[in-house]
């Protein structure tokens with residue numbers, strides 16, 4: 291049985307270069323069989339202890355019926371299995387959310403850990419270059435934990451000493467394909483630990499109906515859609531400026547109109563004013579009544595309206611100076627949201643140089659000084675290149691909907707956003723699947739969040755305007 295031990299082959303080597311006088315005979319140290327057996331037994335024991343430590347519940351569930359069967363016979367084991375199953379079955383059937391929260395996702399996580407991640411961990415790490423082969427042993431990042439949510443697996447990983455987050459961010463494609471997921475996103479849990487998110491399904495694959503107009507007036511954050519984790523996507527508009535970038539047909543209109551819907555009760559209460567710049571004469575003209583006389587389409591009128599916003603901003607700044615440092619919306623000093631559809635029409639594509647400079651200066655002034663005094667800008671943009679929009683970095687919050695080129699993602703969301711999983715250039719151009727889908731990068735977080743804006747149809751806008759006018763008349 292132990293005829294062939296490690297080292298036996300080497301003993302038969304006599305020379306690496308035949309026909310030479312020098313004979314090379316490597317020293318062979320024979321390991322006694324008993325030591326090999328002890329080592330294997332020790333490894334088996336350590337593996338069992340590790341298994342019990344890591345998966346005590348799973349192990350208990352599997353071993354308890356076996357032990358009962360062995361001690362008291364198969365009937366007792368069958369009863370022991372049937373009783374919990376008769377409780378869990380109806381629970382899973384009739385109250386799926388609580389069953390999943392307590393049992394379902396944990397079971398799935400354990401299964402995915404064993405069957406997907408642990409099974410493929412070594413080859414994926416080595417082939418993607420995240421593991422190293424050092425002194426005859428594989429050094430692999432440690433797979434610490436898998437948790438499951440309704441839409442994704444979240445894998446907690448301990449990086450190898452000396453590795454950087456970018457080493458992982460650069461290999462998201464390898465990881466996604468290696469573990470059979472559509473994509474992979476990397477976030478930092480704490481120093482040395484990462485969370486890898488592998489979606490199992492896409493909760494944003496179907497269009498979302500328009501969010502209903504809220505009952506109570508609020509300046510936000512306003513609900514404009516849904517996040518990938520199935521939570522509502524609430525867009526902050528007061529106290530920031532938001533840039534929405536996306537190719538034609540990406541669904542920029544749905545972000546703008548969803549924000550308008552969310553603010554309508556506050557508009558009616560006099561706490562918010564919506565000012566609209568619509569140089570394309572398309573998107574915002576449809577619900578023009580919502581903006582009252584604060585609507586401009588002609589570039590000259592747009593420049594005048596922006597200058598007026600700057601004047602209000604300056605007047606407020608003068609009044610607030612030394613008295614208050616942040617804006618609280620009131621009827622006297624409402625929050626002014628300047629909505630600009632296709633801002634490049636006013637900045638880059640404007641043939642009148644004087645107007646172009648006036649508009650760019652006004653936008654730059656508003657985006658640098660407006661938020662503390664209650665003047666915000668929500669701008670939509672098709673082409674995020676610097677030549678087209680040189681003030682894009684003045685917007686603290688950015689949304690990248692479908693973009694044409696991969697380089698545009700970092701232009702909108704900032705350096706490294708695409709490496710961290712914001713694949714805005716991979717969003718489907720088919721409206722049902724991809725319109726309104728995008729990635730948000732907030733001022734406060736480097737990690738992009740995948741979202742989908744609710745679709746506000748023409749009928750929704752018409753209905754909203756009718757209700758708004760009726761509310762104003764009453």
Ligand SMILES: Nc1ncnc2c1ncn2[C@@H]1O[C@H](COP(=O)(O)OP(=O)(O)OP(=O)(O)O)[C@@H](O)[C@H]1O
Nearest residue numbers: 497538539540541542543544721725726743744745
């Ligand atoms: N959130 C959404 N969910 C589903 N479909 C949407 C959504 N938003 C828009 N669509 C669909 O995509 C089409 C294009 O949308 P929209 O005109 O808003 O895009 P856009 O980015 O404003 O384009 P453009 O820059 O050309 O004006 C709409 O006609 C609609 O059918």
